Amino acid sequence: MNTAEKYADERLMRSHFHPREAAWNVRDAWASWNGYKFAECYYDAEYEYFCVRNSCATYDICPMQKYYVQGRDAEAMLNRMVTRDISKLPLDRVTYVVWCTDQGRMVDDGTIFKLADDRFMLTCGSPCGAWLKMSAFGFSDVTVTDMSDHIAALSLQGPTSCAVLKKMGLHGIDSAKPFDIRHFPFHGDTLMVSRTGFTGDLGYELWVNPELALQMWDELYAAGADYNIQPFGEEATNMARLEAGFIMPGMEFNEALKTIHFEHDQTPFELNLGWLVDFNKPHFNGRNALLKEKERGPKYTLTRLDIEGNKPAEHSYLYSNKRCTREIGYVTSAMWSPAVKANIALAMVKTDCLEGEIWAEIYYEKELRQYNKAARCSVMKKPFWAPARARATPPPDY
Amino acid sequence: MVMKKYDAIIIGAGHNGLTNAAYLAKAGLDVVVVEKNDYIGGASTSREMHEGWVYSSASYVCSMLRQAIHRDLNLTKHGLILVPYLGTVNFGDDGSTLVDYPNEEAAYLELKRHSPHDADAMHRFQADLARYAQFIRKTLLRTPPDPTSLRPRDIRELMFLGKQFWALGEKEMYEYVRFFTMSAADFLEDYFENGLVKAAMSSAGIIGTALGVFSPGSAYILLHHVMGDVDGNIGAWGLARGGMGAISNAIAGAMQEHGGELRTNAGVSQVLVKNGKASGVVLESGEELYSGIVVSNLDAKRTFTKIMDRKDLPPGIFEKAEQFKIRGSSGKVNIALSALPKFKGLPDNRYIDRGGQGFTGSLETMERAYDCWKRGRWSDDPFVESVIPSAWDPTVAPPGKHWMSNFIQYCPPTLADGPWTPGERDRFGQAVVDKIERYSPGFKDLIVHMEVRTPHELEQEIGLTEGNIFQGELTIDQLLFNRPFPGYAQYRMPVKNLYMCGSSTHPGGGVSAACGANAAREILMDLKRPNTVPEDDFYDE
Numbered sequence: 045m046n047t048a049e050k051y052a053d054e055r056l057m058r059s060h061f062h063p064r065e066a067a068w069n070v071r072d073a074w075a076s077w078n079g080y081k082f083a084e085c086y087y088d089a090e091y092e093y094f095c096v097r098n099s100c101a102t103y104d105i106c107p108m109q110k111y112y113v114q115g116r117d118a119e120a121m122l123n124r125m126v127t128r129d130i131s132k133l134p135l136d137r138v139t140y141v142v143w144c145t146d147q148g149r150m151v152d153d154g155t156i157f158k159l160a161d162d163r164f165m166l167t168c169g170s171p172c173g174a175w176l177k178m179s180a181f182g183f184s185d186v187t188v189t190d191m192s193d194h195i196a197a198l199s200l201q202g203p204t205s206c207a208v209l210k211k212m213g214l215h216g217i218d219s220a221k222p223f224d225i226r227h228f229p230f231h232g233d234t235l236m237v238s239r240t241g242f243t244g245d246l247g248y249e250l251w252v253n254p255e256l257a258l259q260m261w262d263e264l265y266a267a268g269a270d271y272n273i274q275p276f277g278e279e280a281t282n283m284a285r286l287e288a289g290f291i292m293p294g295m296e297f298n299e300a301l302k303t304i305h306f307e308h309d310q311t312p313f314e315l316n317l318g319w320l321v322d323f324n325k326p327h328f329n330g331r332n333a334l335l336k337e338k339e340r341g342p343k344y345t346l347t348r349l350d351i352e353g354n355k356p357a358e359h360s361y362l363y364s365n366k367r368c369t370r371e372i373g374y375v376t377s378a379m380w381s382p383a384v385k386a387n388i389a390l391a392m393v394k395t396d397c398l399e400g401e402i403w404a405e406i407y408y409e410k411e412l413r414q415y416n417k418a419a420r421c422s423v424m425k426k427p428f429w430a431p432a433r434a435r436a437t438p439p440p441d442y
Numbered sequence: 443m444v445m446k447k448y449d450a451i452i453i454g455a456g457h458n459g460l461t462n463a464a465y466l467a468k469a470g471l472d473v474v475v476v477e478k479n480d481y482i483g484g485a486s487t488s489r490e491m492h493e494g495w496v497y498s499s500a501s502y503v504c505s506m507l508r509q510a511i512h513r514d515l516n517l518t519k520h521g522l523i524l525v526p527y528l529g530t531v532n533f534g535d536d537g538s539t540l541v542d543y544p545n546e547e548a549a550y551l552e553l554k555r556h557s558p559h560d561a562d563a564m565h566r567f568q569a570d571l572a573r574y575a576q577f578i579r580k581t582l583l584r585t586p587p588d589p590t591s592l593r594p595r596d597i598r599e600l601m602f603l604g605k606q607f608w609a610l611g612e613k614e615m616y617e618y619v620r621f622f623t624m625s626a627a628d629f630l631e632d633y634f635e636n637g638l639v640k641a642a643m644s645s646a647g648i649i650g651t652a653l654g655v656f657s658p659g660s661a662y663i664l665l666h667h668v669m670g671d672v673d674g675n676i677g678a679w680g681l682a683r684g685g686m687g688a689i690s691n692a693i694a695g696a697m698q699e700h701g702g703e704l705r706t707n708a709g710v711s712q713v714l715v716k717n718g719k720a721s722g723v724v725l726e727s728g729e730e731l732y733s734g735i736v737v738s739n740l741d742a743k744r745t746f747t748k749i750m751d752r753k754d755l756p757p758g759i760f761e762k763a764e765q766f767k768i769r770g771s772s773g774k775v776n777i778a779l780s781a782l783p784k785f786k787g788l789p790d791n792r793y794i795d796r797g798g799q800g801f802t803g804s805l806e807t808m809e810r811a812y813d814c815w816k817r818g819r820w821s822d823d824p825f826v827e828s829v830i831p832s833a834w835d836p837t838v839a840p841p842g843k844h845w846m847s848n849f850i851q852y853c854p855p856t857l858a859d860g861p862w863t864p865g866e867r868d869r870f871g872q873a874v875v876d877k878i879e880r881y882s883p884g885f886k887d888l889i890v891h892m893e894v895r896t897p898h899e900l901e902q903e904i905g906l907t908e909g910n911i912f913q914g915e916l917t918i919d920q921l922l923f924n925r926p927f928p929g930y931a932q933y934r935m936p937v938k939n940l941y942m943c944g945s946s947t948h949p950g951g952g953v954s955a956a957c958g959a960n961a962a963r964e965i966l967m968d969l970k971r972p973n974t975v976p977e978d979d980f981y982d983e
């Protein structure tokens with residue numbers, strides 16, 4: 045009997061790049077993301093992370109959710125949904141956005157691609173079709189299409205990524221500025237490339253018809269062979285994004301629509317994303333609540349911490365005193381940063397305690413025995429990792 | 443005109459001299475580093491020797507660099523990225539290969555293919571080494587105590603050492619003492635049975651050392667090479683993006699940020715001593731620079747026999763310096779390649795290319811190479827430790843082209859039948875290439891350019907006496923409170939206001955930045971300035 049058949053409905057879907065990824069996945073280390081089989085790592089998470097920082101590496105974003113929002117009212121609808129003003133977004137540009145409930149609590153973050161005056165692509169980490177449908181209510185000319193399974197997308201990140209795309213024949217890609225979109229003819233179809241990513245480094249995202257996915261992979265990997273190209277999985281992504289200071293659902297924020305307990309979700313102000321909230325534009329979802337939040341000031345503020353010692357402050361509580369008796373917050377993500385050589389963390393800290401001392405109570409294990417210690421934290425104003433090449437146009441070749 | 447007087451002059455822009463200057467500058471001192479070469483970094487340098495190729499001319503891998511210093515001086519901001527490299531493949535005489543895979547399970551299975559016994563024994567070996575390393579690691583960013591002194595600080599430091607030592611447990615304390623005097627081969631005999639496994643593990647015991655795998659003392663050298671770490675992985679080695687010069691350049695950047703001055707093409711011919719105190723230097727150009735303090739980054743022998751007047755030294759010091767054990771034993775061959783070489787007996791596994799290569803052979807082969815050194819010759823079958831940094835570092839060779847670093851053990855400081863000549867040097871280089879060719883047929887055809895360094899070149903270029911890569915051998919008589927000489931292990935030299943900060947001092951050779959930092963701490967203490975040098979941070983705390 046064919047057991048594969050028997051459990052077919054329970055099995056994970058395979059990404060458009062799966063055949064190549066499976067060959068690269070020496071460790072058979074698979075996790076999942078939005079129903080797709082998704083690599084935790086391929087060879088060694090730290091090695092992959094270093095490819096992102098030193099050469100280049102690819103990250104499969106097929107499982108990321110992608111929606112086309114189209115029609116004469118598409119812009120107005122999105123502008124009412126997200127907190128940022130997208131009415132001034134130029135054609136072929138991408139912008140980072142968040143959207144909130146009426147209470148101003150964050151539903152999700154994502155990016156909006158302006159592909160035509162009446163056509164946008166919204167991408168985000170978790171499915172949000174139902175929310176989009178609700179948000180379209182009252183607009184006559186707007187359709188939302190879930191493209192998630194119909195676009196193959198691959199993120200290419202790292203210092204040699206531009207050199208690789210040039211070698212692949214994408215002429216002029218080096219003139220693309222951060223958040224620019226370019227279109228290239230590709231085997232009778234179009235390859236869309238945006239200068240975007242989730243690593244804080246130089247990088248691009250490639251969007252293509254799934255039928256051409258493997259062809260694109262092969263051409264990219266052929267071009268990248270001399271540039272140490274390597275796929276990277278979830279673990280390496282998490283390291284890179286934390287160094288860049290990017291937030292993750294389930295880590296820094298709890299998606300509002302999935303939150304049970306009162307205010308266990310977050311506002312953009314709490315997440316230090318106040319700059320994404322534009323009160324000068326017409327009404328948008330959550331505006332009144334957010335205005336109040338802005339005036340009152342957020343209870344907590346997402347903060348970058350540099351922590352003494354080298355034990356990652358995972359799941360640590362934060363205190364205003366070394367004896368760890370006055371609690372003032374909690375760590376959301378933490379790691380030893382191999383690039384920066386610092387013990388870094390993102391944390392939610394009570395806003396009125398930001399100026400004072402911050403101590404993390406760190407727990408760690410050594411040969412089955414538990415230890416804990418208090419470590420002094422300092423607030424970092426800037427991202428831990430922000431190399432000049434990530435902003436330079438044209439970018440350097442390495 | 444009143445001559446400018448610096449607070450401190452540091453002679454030599456090796457990474458330790460730069461570190462020393464950075465910490466003095468950070469404390470607010472007005473410092474200048476004077477370097478004889480037109481480039482900086484000494485043995486930790488990157489140089490474009492062929493267009494498009496950047497060689498780490500001398501040192502090539504990093505694991506001892508004190509992380510606390512990296513972090514404290516913010517070397518990342520100054521351009522330094524350290525990347526662990528994947529495990530090394532060792533080639534046996536009989537064509538067998540042993541790959542040290544980065545994945546624990548894979549490494550175990552590979553060992554098991556050679557010897558199930560050794561695969562199991564490896565766990566005990568690694569635990570023992572880690573325990574020994576833990577102890578010695580704790581001494582790196584500390585000034586060795588003077589065991590004969592009754593000053594509170596010396597007593598405190600002695601007690602610190604004692605406490606760490608006691609923490610090992612009684613059995614291990616005995617083992618530890620044995621360890622310092624054992625040979626690498628004897629030490630490994632306790633654990634392993636397979637010849638290639640033993641050879642592979644022993645090679646760290648001879649690097650940079652005028653000892654063989656069977657010579658007493660080589661076990662400690664082995665430890666010296668595994669006590670470092672990359673991001674807490676003890677024993678792991680990393681590469682600096684852009685080559686080892688990236689380390690020196692980043693330290694120089696931090697030093698300059700704190701207001702320190704750097705002068706290249708400024709070799710020192712003489713340390714000025716006035717009324718028994720160091721007061722400045724005379725440059726080779728004849729220019730004189732004055733300062734309250736003089737710090738030498740040169741090795742101990744060079745400092746006291748080459749740039750000091752014997753009359754300025756207390757009796758006996760010149761002789762001590764003359765007798766300082768600093769025999770050169772290593773060569774370096776840097777090769778530009780038109781493609782990635784392929785090695786016999788290995789699967790087509792791209793990750794193996796991204797690790798190192800040990801042309802190890804066997805314990806016997808390594809010993810025969812040592813025999814040649816003793817007779818003032820190089821071996822036709824030397825131990826070669828290689829790595830191809832360009833396999834992942836896009837900055838050191840053009841795309842698709844490669845740079846291979848080859849470290850050779852052994853290479854004598856002078857030849858039996860006379861000094862090194864360019865012809866002999868090239869013949870030595872050829873012997874190395876011939877050896878690699880045996881393991882990688884077609885290798886020779888890939889060679890685009892080659893830089894061959896014997897101890898002679900190392901001495902001429904970097905000023906390492908006899909070409910000893912550690913600025914003095916790492917044997918027990920020259921370690922800890924004996925380094926460089928008993929009684930002078932605390933960075934203060936026999937002439938007042940003169941200090942030493944190079945690898946001739948504790949904790950010895952290697953790109954650790956510890957010597958320079960420790961010396962800065964002592965200088966600041968003497969000046970009654972607040973200390974700027976951080977404490978070490980430990981993963982094993």
Ligand SMILES: Cc1cc2nc3c(=O)[nH]c(=O)nc-3n(C[C@H](O)[C@H](O)[C@H](O)COP(=O)(O)OP(=O)(O)OC[C@H]3O[C@@H](n4cnc5c(N)ncnc54)[C@H](O)[C@@H]3O)c2cc1C
Binds near residue numbers: 486740773911
């Ligand atoms: C071939 C080779 C390979 C090695 N491999 C490794 C390795 O892979 N990993 C590792 O950790 N370590 C390695 N080492 C050891 C390590 O590189 C050295 O121990 C370390 O770099 C020494 O640093 P330093 O600052 O103490 O001294 P040096 O680097 O020796 O610096 C001394 C400086 O003083 C300058 N100088 C000399 N004379 C004068 C003068 N009269 N006036 C002015 N300036 C002068 C020199 O030019 C030089 O810049 C290697 C060394 C060599 C030679």
